[in-house]
Amino acid sequence: MKFGVVVFPGSNCDDDMIHVLGSVLGAEVEKLWHKDTQFEGYTPEDCIVLPGGFSYGDYLRAGAIARYSPIMQAVISFANQGGKVIGICNGFQILCESGLLPGALVRNEHHKFISKNVCLRVETTDSLVTSGYQKGQIIKMPIAHAEGRYVTNEGGLAVLQKNDQVLFRYSTPEGALFSENGSTDNIAGICNKERNVFGMMPHPERASEAILGNTDGLALFQSLYKGELQAT
Amino acid sequence: MQETEQAVDFEVAAKLGLTRDEFDKICSIMGRTPNFTEVSIFSVMWSEHCSYKNSIKYLKTLPRDGGRLLVAAGEENAGLMDIGDGEACAFKIESHNHPSALEPYQGAATGVGGIHRDIFTMGARPIAALNSLRFGDPNHPHMRHLIKGVVSGIGDYGNCLGVPTVGGEVYFDPSYQQNILVNAMSVGVVKIGETISACADGPGNPVFIVGSATGRDGIHGATFASADLTEDSAEDLPAVQVGDPFQEKLLLEASLEIIKTGAVVGMQDMGAAGITCSTSEMSAKSGTGMTINLDLVPTRQINMHAWEILLSESQERMLVVVKKGREKEIQAIFDKWDLECSEIGEVTDTGRIEFYQHGELVADVPANPLVLGGGAPVYDREFVRPKYMDDIKSINAPAVDDEALISIAKKIITSPNIASKKWVYEQYDHTVRTGNTNTIDPSDATIVRLKDSEKSLAVTVDCNSAYVHADPYKGTLIAVSEAARNIRCSGGFPLGVTNCLNFGNPYNPEVYYQFVNAIKGMGEACRKYNTPVTGGNVSFYNQSVIKDRTEPVFPTPTIGMVGLVEKKEHGTTLSFKSDGDHILLIGPSPTNIDGSLYVREILGHRLTPCPEFDLEVEYSLHETITTLITKALIAGAHDISEGGLFVSLMESAMAGNKGFDVSLPAHVSKNMYLFSESQSRLVISVRNEKLTAVEAILAEQALPFVRLGFVGGSSSCIDGIDFGAISNWAARYQNALSAILEQE
């Protein structure tokens, strides 16, 4: 199992992601360049990571330009063949723009950038990124975004709920749902119906080392790396 | 015939800000009367901003070598300190006060962009940003507009660039009502041997301009002066520069990548005075010259005059000198990052910078006389002790009952100068690059860990300008000392200082007195702590116009300091950790409330003396806290600064979500003891089993200390007076500033 971290112009969490996957998790990891039209030697066992940052400065809409990067066609085919793809923050925005995940991420409700540690409630353990947690578990992770308000229409929301596609919701430390940015249904992260494409605004790679005072994000990478759903 | 060839006389030079003596000197250097383009070049290079003509004499008295300094002040864009294991740290602070007053969002944003370019132009990757902001009354709607603009400008630029804003300070004082201060600092790390110099060695080597196209940005001064020379240009000239953090991110990655090829001779970013400054400084440094063809400079507007191209301060541009024959390698990297890159000229051995446009030589000036340390003027201004200093007097803490004591404490904790700045820093990405170790548990200085290393950096910016106003010499001693103290309390030791000297008009002798004495204090403190001043900047003319006179801002010599935490486990936070831990106050007992926020804001007495301070005692405190930390004897440390002991205790309690029960020494005035800002004091918390060892060390160092009480519970109690739940104090502290800034 290996990880490929796509570097878009303006990606700025690529190095953090590689540090956690490579040095903390001990996984094989490499950078992929946005101008390449394909990536060699990846099987559906492997995982493509779209890291956080401000691809193309977030100009026009976050993710709108990166979505047309040459490599995205390859990422879309990879996902359609069952390959694992995870997008964090700007990566999540690109996944929504590209149609690999439903919905959209728009300007935060109060129109300010929010950078803080927030609490998340784990909503399902039936996914490769949440199987290392308990359902209902409250974990802490930093968010840092201006366009992180997840929106979808009523029908879209019903589908997410029916298929158990909501991975994380924003909550209080006690577990009551609480909107940090105005997201529909307090959604912080979702997966697709096939459960091989994952997107979330919070940054697990910033919460995976004791020296940072927070290791709540590590279980996400561990279960993804292990590549199998643990018995819940 | 071009306008630039029209006759220039002293009248024109004067409009560009040059004096009669300066104009005569230029004519003698040139051996003829300069043309308009040439005199424009001199005017910007000899401006206060580029030449430091009114400050350099005193700046040179600051310690500029020693310690772990690798590159001394003024030699490169920023200072460089050895941090061991073959790595170095580059850091610098710079002001963007006047642009931010004009357009707060872009002014602050381009300030951040400029300071990061200074760091990565040396080959260092910026890993942390800090800032020091000074505003007037936040209850004033226009001030809130400025605050919101500055904060979102800093945030949007730094967040997009992906450099975490890890620390800073925000002060409010009426003296900044008409002249806010925006000081931005960048800290970068580079492998020793992989740095690049701002030089132009090797005649024949090609010169490239990289990044954004050049537009008519920031050439207001010259525009004004030339308004009657050229008829078509004065209209529509933008007074502001627009920052493009995305372009900067590409420039950052490409710059670090080209250095690795070994094909780069020298590199400098373009800030003030644009192409003029970078070509002349790089040439002067190498004793070479350059010929530049301005027709090859990509421009954003058509028909730009030579002087416009030369003086433009368009952002996100670099000048790169490349080894001849290796142009393609460099070009390929800029292509990879989608950056525009044009060869615009070459290095010569003439010592002159020659600019061509439309096939004609439009300016031909010697490089060395233009630059600081070369021929730029150096002045010594007169100074006189300010009159207001005669009116400064000490007052005693009034007698207050318990109820009043709590009420004062509430006012202090909710003062915008004390209350949490989370409204500000929650708009800054402070977790990107996963270096900031203090996002959950804060330290006095921010500890930024270095990956794959045992070490961390501790970084801070500090200056209590009210102290400096009261006593420029002592106040600046304190500013440096507080920065060093913060680094020591975080488990590091100070490496070096960068300064941002914000003062009023240097031609005002009272202002110049403040400047001269601040420098004296800074030099003395920096020598004591063995922290060379590696660079920084001077910002004069910060003043408010009040009817028929001008009132300078509080003299504000902001100190940016970087320290080294040698082992990860030395990193120390300020929170109270465990029930039952002892709380100790180390340092001399206070005897007055001089200079405190209590006197100024609660008692309303602005002309109060600087707090008590002794440099030797301070230094001994630093050595002692370092000993305690390296021996792993303490649980937490927090210095006592604005707001006094009460604020220090409460901040540690809130950070750890722990209560405390303390008793003050007998016979002291409670409000004096709780709110005094007497210097050289810390609050530490100590596990019971380590108390004996801690007290033994304190006794050995002959440092006074007091056992104040214990950490515990969820409430605060001082001398038997119930101050109430920590959660209530936290709510006051967290919400006070947001409530002011979010009002309609």
Add this chain to the structure above:
Amino acid sequence: MKFKAEINVMPLKELLDPQGKTVARNMDHVGISGIEDVRIGKRIEIALDAPDEKAAEALVDQACKKFLANMIMESYSFEIKSA
């Protein structure tokens, strides 16, 4: 009388428009060629009540100058229609 104002706020021509520039440069990636320049501003629609069209114009002009446009960075233009 009820009016509708359609206001365009644009970055000043002489100023860099980083957003427009980046969008223009990437049109090719999206498969759209022939685009030479892009500038991105804001469109604002306002409903208002004023005695006559002239008064409506004055009101909107004031709103643009004081609030809707940052005169240091942006220019504006508008059209008034009766609603």
